[in-house]
Amino acid sequence: MPQQHASTLDGHDPRRPVPAPLPEDEDARLAAVRRYDVLDTPPDGAFDRVAAMAAHLLQVPVATVSIVDENRIWFKAAHGLEGVPEIGRDPGLCASAICQDQALVIPDTLRDPVAAGNPLVTGDLGVRFYAAAPITTADGHRLGTVNVLDTRPRVITPEDTAILTDLAAIVMDELELRLSALRAVRAERLLRQAETTRAETEQAARERAERDAAAIAAYAATLQQTLLPPALPSIPGVELACHYHPASRYEVGGDFYDVFPLDDGRWGFFLGDVCGKGAEAAALTSLSRYTLRAAAHQHVDDPLAVLATLNAALLADPAVGSRFCTVLYGTITPADDESGGTVVRLAGGGHPPAFHLIPAPTGHGGARVHPVELHGSTLVGALPDARFVATTVLLRPGQALLLYTDGLSESRDADGRLLDIDGVAAFLAARTGPTTAAALVADTVALLTGLPHGLDDDVALLALAATTTESGLAVTNTGAPGRAAQER
Structure with missing residues (x-):
């Protein structure tokens, strides 16, 4: 039942304000x-309609939709009450209404000890009747009221x-x-802020990673250059x-080569991995x-001794640990017969065979390809009693020798098959270009760049070709202890 405040006839002055009590859960x-x-907040049509509906x-x-703040009563919507956005909370009508769960009805405000001092009662409006239903949250807190006011006393029905x-519930x-x-809206704003922050963070991380990658690539390239002539x-x-x-811009590879003078017109060279x-x-x-x-x-006439010295040095250095390498080392000496050409003394330690290319006699390009096998040679730096093997190759004018690292023979063709040594030999034999060092390297580079699966390992190439003239030509195409010898 709604609470009806009765008239006060016990001598209390109805115009003397009586403070409204505070709710227990204020x-x-x-x-x-x-x-x-x-x-x-600005006026809202939905709340304005509720106030108008209540009055009607x-x-x-x-009629008003009122929210009771700490020190005021603020009108979210008002019908028939222009120019009054809020009133003080104490003494007040709504402040009393939020202290109870049911509706509050005051038939005559002048006879109510709390309402009699309210500015709406004592002021120009002269409110004589007040009824309000609390606006109650699901967890039981009364925020304010939907209330109606009249300038004359009156009694309303339970239906009213x-x-x-119902309007308060609406x-x-x-x-x-x-x-x-x-x-x-707040969640969307926070989500967008989070997405913006994440995008900015990811962009900053990408830029940082790109800078780091560029620095690493520059470092690797610089270091790699110091390891090559x-x-x-x-x-x-x-x-x-x-x-x-190189297989990667960001790592220093282990492939190396060099060509350098010895004495008496002889030259030394090596290629390793x-x-x-x-x-x-x-x-x-x-x-x-x-x-x-x-x-x-130290060992100009003995390529096997050179590999043995490297083997000993690697085994003796504690920093090397269990690492090893494969190497082809050789010497270049002009041939002393009238046919001309070059004598190559070649020694190997665990390295893939070089290829000796002899131009086809037809003169229409192509070449016979012979692997320079050094059977039985072992890795350099792996064993104290390592076994190295040497042989001699005579390069007549027009003939060439191609040295390479295993990144070439271990690459894969379009079908994913390992190229292998036989595949490299078949590629070299199928060439139609001249058997010059420059053409040989250029064609092999074209093979590498055309591989659909790329390279898993670095590749180093070194080609030597005997010429018919005494002048030399150099083209640079670039972006072990123990000694058991066998001569072939």
Whole structure:
């Protein structure tokens, strides 16, 4: 039943304000008011219609949708009450209405000890009748009221009170919908902010990664350049060409080669492959190159002794650990007969065979390809009693020798099949270009760049070709202890 405040006839002055009591859960109630974030918002058609409907249904001149704040009563919507956005909370009508669960009805405000001092009662409006239903949240907090006011005393029916209660429930539904919309907007805003932040973070991370990758690539390229000769020398009667193809811009490979003078018109050369990549491989490459050059001058006439010296150096260096390498080392000496050409003494330690190319006699391109097998040679730096093998190759004018690392023979064709040594030989035999060092390297590079699956390992190429002239030509195509010898 709605609470009806009776007239006071016990001597109390009805115009003396009596403070409205505070609800027991006032702090929690105010927190709920803040939660719905409705105070001081612009007019809203839905709430304005509720106020107008209340005035119409109960046939009163004034109706409001009121929210009770800490020190004021703020009108979210008002019908018939122009220019009054809020009033003080104490003394008040709505402040009393939110202290009870049911509707509050005051038939005559002048005879009510609380309502008699309200500015709406004592002011120009002269409110004499007041009825209100609390706007109650699902968790029981009364935010304010839907109320009706009249300038004359009156009594309303239970049906009228039920109408007010229903209208208060409608206001609560609107507030819930509004809160859901606000939360959705806030969530969308937060999501967009999070997406923007994430995008900015990812962009910054990409830029940082690109800078790091560029720095790593520059470092790797610089370090790699220190492990390869800046240019090949010019050797009378010999054309030279080389190429280095890294599998990755970001790692230092272990492939290496060099050509350098010895004495009496002789030249030394080598091509090798260190296991692994990165800084450790670079250190081993540097040690191998230095040792091979030094040993080559100590053992000018003995390529096997050069490999044995490298084997001993690698085994003796604790920094090398279990790492090893494969190497082809040789010497170049002009042939002493009238046919001309070049004598190559070649020694190997575990390395894929070089290819000796002899031009086809027809003169229409193509060549016979012979692998220079060094059967039985072992890895350099793996065993104290390593076994190295040497042979002699006579390069007549027009003939060539191609040295390569296993990145070439271990590459894969369009069907994913391993190219292997036989595949490399077949490719070289199928060439129609001249058997010059430059053409040989250029065609092999074209093969590498055309591989559909790319390269899993670095590739180093070194080609030597005997020429018919005494002038030399060099082309640079670039973006072990123990000694058991066998002579072939």
